[in-house]
Each structure stands twice: as structure tokens, then as C-alpha cells.
Amino acid sequence: MSPSEPDHHHLSSAERDALRRRLNLLILGDQRELTGSDVVEQAGVDPELAQRLWRAIGFPDAGDTAAYSEQDVHVLTAIDKLQRDEALPTDALFQLVRAIGHLVSRLADWQISVIVDAVEGQVSEGRAGTRLEAAVDVATDVVPTFDEVLRYAWRRHLAASAARVEALGEADSELLSTRVTVGFADLSRFTKLSNELDEIGLAKVVQGFENHATDIVAARGGRVIKTLGDAVLFTCPDPRTATTLSLELVRQIGARKDLPDVRVGLATGSVISRLGDVFGPPVNLAARMAAVARANRVLVDQETAKTLTDDQFEARPLPARPLRGFGLVTPVAVSRRRTFRAH
Structure with a gap:
């Protein structure tokens, strides 16, 4: 009814x-x-x-x-x-x-x-x-x-x-500003999808994405700052946690047939935490990274990439490109390093 x-x-x-x-x-x-x-x-x-x-x-x-x-x-x-x-x-x-x-x-x-x-x-x-x-x-x-x-x-x-x-820390400047890795995850081709679905179908997609994304972020040690319909902004205490979390987002949501593919951008640096929100260059850079990422991919900035130097991750620099507000930037595509067993 x-x-x-x-x-x-x-x-x-x-x-x-x-x-x-x-x-x-x-x-x-x-x-x-x-x-x-x-x-x-x-x-x-x-x-x-x-x-x-x-x-x-x-x-x-x-x-x-x-x-x-x-x-x-x-x-x-x-x-x-x-x-x-x-x-x-x-x-x-x-x-x-x-x-x-x-x-x-x-x-x-x-x-x-x-x-x-x-x-x-x-x-x-x-x-x-x-x-x-x-x-x-x-x-x-x-x-x-x-x-x-x-x-x-x-x-x-x-x-x-x-x-x-x-x-x-105790200093006022430390309380206002903290170093974190900021993540921005959004649904790929969402504008096209919103023109194809009715309101109920679109609401189910958004709700499904928010539910799964926020669950994964919380379970993996991140903190959801806010949801924006087709996107989720989150922070993590360090780049490795953020990268592991982001790859899990891509894996789980990308495997679901009821949700579009997801893409994630990460940027590390100092942000100001105020009234439940975060502000600073890493927030904008993470969003710009997500915007140029391909579906089911994680792109990170150089500051994040330089901490991912062990055998767990594979980091591949992409051609430099202009990102609004940041000039020419070299994104780094990150994936899990594949392990091969000898037979």
C-alpha cells in the first residue's frame, strides 16, 4: 500500500x-x-x-x-x-x-x-x-x-x-589541530544512476551504501565524520589504518550487486576538528582524489603513500594531473600486494 x-x-x-x-x-x-x-x-x-x-x-x-x-x-x-x-x-x-x-x-x-x-x-x-x-x-x-x-x-x-x-596534548594549538588521514568514499556514476532510478530505488541505494560504509569504517578503526548521500567522509589515526579500511570498502561494496562501485581518496596531514566536523587541505585533497579515481580504486596522496612501503601494499604512481586548488598532483594508486605460493 x-x-x-x-x-x-x-x-x-x-x-x-x-x-x-x-x-x-x-x-x-x-x-x-x-x-x-x-x-x-x-x-x-x-x-x-x-x-x-x-x-x-x-x-x-x-x-x-x-x-x-x-x-x-x-x-x-x-x-x-x-x-x-x-x-x-x-x-x-x-x-x-x-x-x-x-x-x-x-x-x-x-x-x-x-x-x-x-x-x-x-x-x-x-x-x-x-x-x-x-x-x-x-x-x-x-x-x-x-x-x-x-x-x-x-x-x-x-x-x-x-x-x-x-x-x-595540552597546548591549545594541539587541541585544535591534529594529524590524521582523511578518507572520502563516493559512489561511482551516481549522477547517471540517480536519473535512472525512482525515488524509492535511489533511497535504497543511498541507505545501503551509508549502512555498509559506516559499518566498515567503524569496525576497522576509522571515524565517520559525515555522510553526504552518495559519499562518506571519515578520518583515521594513521595512513595504514586508512588504506586497509579503504581497500576493504572497495572489496566489500564492489562485490555487492545491489550497490554501484565505490572509489576512495585518501590524504594525510593536519586538520582542524571543530563542532563535529574537520577542516583543512587534506579534506579537500581526499575529495579531489576520489573524484579522479576509477571505480573500485583507492587513490592516495604522496604523504600517505610514503608510509606504505612494506610487502602488504602495492603503490603505483599515476601521471601527474591538475587538481582544483592543489595544482599539479601525482596520485598514487594503492592495492593489496598479491602473494604467490610456490607449487
């Missing part, structure tokens, strides 16, 4: 309203019965603080609508206390809030798209009468567990990031 088709079972207006309230309660934990003014009054804070918090999170201005709950009062009170206690500079405090709002908004959109597919499946298979009923059933099972998963994952990643910062 397509999303535009009606549900098989009819619900009265009162039944729909009751299900919507129940769904809202399952997700938020309490009902939205307070206006912004009510929240400010109960929290006893400056209205400007509330407005700044909600805008940093990404909430639209609700006016006099009852769009808030007791949870909003609790969070606003907690933020006000952090500010008064000067636990962090105010600008830093709201940078953290803005980061949460930005990332969680994307996370919510991602998760809802997955849940919508699950709901459609339940309705089409007759396991639920309407989409709204199916959504309530899914939320009942999923929301409590993923509330825990979200906090668990955040704390684990926070601990890992703190450990990386501690390992860099």
Missing part, C-alpha cells in the same frame, strides 16, 4: 484524537498543555533565555499555543542554573545546545523515515488497522528502548572523543 492510499479501517474523529494524544504522550512523556509564557513563569527565568534556548534547539516560535510541557520547565530551569553557576561560558553553553538541536533534528527525521516504512508494512500485511494505530504500537515498543540507546551511544562517543583530546 502506498502512503497516499487510505487506511483499510475507519476511525472516528474522537478515536483519532485519542490515538494522537496517546502517541504524543508515548514520545514526550507528558502532554503539551503550557504556553511559552507559562513555562517562563514556572521556571522563573528571563524570557530572553527561554527564547534563546528554544531557537538554539531549533523550535519554531509557538506564540500563545500550548506547545510545551513540564519537561520544558525542567530543562529551562536546568539551563538557567548552568548559566548562573558559570559552569561554562554562555556562548559555549549555547553552542552545545545548538549542536544537540542540529544533530537530533536530523536523527529524528532519519528515524521517522524508518518507522514510516515499518508502519506501512504492518498495515499492508494486516497486522494493524490504520497507520495511526500501527504508529502507537511501534512507539510503545521502540521509544523507551531507543531513549536508553541514545543516552548510551552519546556517553560512549563522548568518552571516546575525550580520550582523543587527552591524547593530543
Whole structure:
């Protein structure tokens, strides 16, 4: 059943309203019965603080609508206390809030798209009468567990990031800048493919690529910085890890019949890590390398190639070519060195 088709079972207006309230309660934990003014009054804070918090999170201005709950009062009170206690500079405090709002908004959109597919499946298979009923059933099972998963994952990643910062050194310049190998993996001939597939087919390809690529990067010691639809940007602590990981990306994704071929560019050097992203020449150079790589190939810069001098890798310099922003560059094609057994 397509999303535009009606549900098989009819619900009265009162039944729909009751299900919507129940769904809202399952997700938020309490009902939205307070206006912004009510929240400010109960929290006893400056209205400007509330407005700044909600805008940093990404909430639209609700006016006099009852769009808030007791949870909003609790969070606003907690933020006000952090500010008064000067636990962090105010600008830093709201940078953290803005980061949460930005990332969680994307996370919510991602998760809802997955849940919508699950709901459609339940309705089409007759396991639920309407989409709204199916959504309530899914939320009942999923929301409590993923509330825990979200906090668990955040704390684990926070601990890992703190450990990386501690390992860099104490100088401010060392905390801002670090030497890594940057990888950029993208799907070959994606523009042509996007013109051939419908939206659902294209979404499946992108999702499949992101899932497999991020799994391989994480399992092999890399860190995914961001996904860009047909591309994944990642970093590794050293060139050898990045090269091994990239060759595995090419091997696994290239072997799949449901995904296009992949190509990877690597560049090693100093980058600035800021607000969950990385910046610097290696980022751009890795992307340029990927853009000129053939399908199922890994191209690296000279800085990466000079560390791959043992019997594990085979490095072959290619003819120099101009790369935008870098002038004339000599890419190096890397592959696993073949071993031959004597018979």
C-alpha cells in the first residue's frame, strides 16, 4: 500500500484524537498543555533565555499555543542554573545546545523515515488497522528502548572523543589541530544512476551504501565524520589504518550487486576538528582524489603513500594531473600486494 492510499479501517474523529494524544504522550512523556509564557513563569527565568534556548534547539516560535510541557520547565530551569553557576561560558553553553538541536533534528527525521516504512508494512500485511494505530504500537515498543540507546551511544562517543583530546596534548594549538588521514568514499556514476532510478530505488541505494560504509569504517578503526548521500567522509589515526579500511570498502561494496562501485581518496596531514566536523587541505585533497579515481580504486596522496612501503601494499604512481586548488598532483594508486605460493 502506498502512503497516499487510505487506511483499510475507519476511525472516528474522537478515536483519532485519542490515538494522537496517546502517541504524543508515548514520545514526550507528558502532554503539551503550557504556553511559552507559562513555562517562563514556572521556571522563573528571563524570557530572553527561554527564547534563546528554544531557537538554539531549533523550535519554531509557538506564540500563545500550548506547545510545551513540564519537561520544558525542567530543562529551562536546568539551563538557567548552568548559566548562573558559570559552569561554562554562555556562548559555549549555547553552542552545545545548538549542536544537540542540529544533530537530533536530523536523527529524528532519519528515524521517522524508518518507522514510516515499518508502519506501512504492518498495515499492508494486516497486522494493524490504520497507520495511526500501527504508529502507537511501534512507539510503545521502540521509544523507551531507543531513549536508553541514545543516552548510551552519546556517553560512549563522548568518552571516546575525550580520550582523543587527552591524547593530543595540552597546548591549545594541539587541541585544535591534529594529524590524521582523511578518507572520502563516493559512489561511482551516481549522477547517471540517480536519473535512472525512482525515488524509492535511489533511497535504497543511498541507505545501503551509508549502512555498509559506516559499518566498515567503524569496525576497522576509522571515524565517520559525515555522510553526504552518495559519499562518506571519515578520518583515521594513521595512513595504514586508512588504506586497509579503504581497500576493504572497495572489496566489500564492489562485490555487492545491489550497490554501484565505490572509489576512495585518501590524504594525510593536519586538520582542524571543530563542532563535529574537520577542516583543512587534506579534506579537500581526499575529495579531489576520489573524484579522479576509477571505480573500485583507492587513490592516495604522496604523504600517505610514503608510509606504505612494506610487502602488504602495492603503490603505483599515476601521471601527474591538475587538481582544483592543489595544482599539479601525482596520485598514487594503492592495492593489496598479491602473494604467490610456490607449487
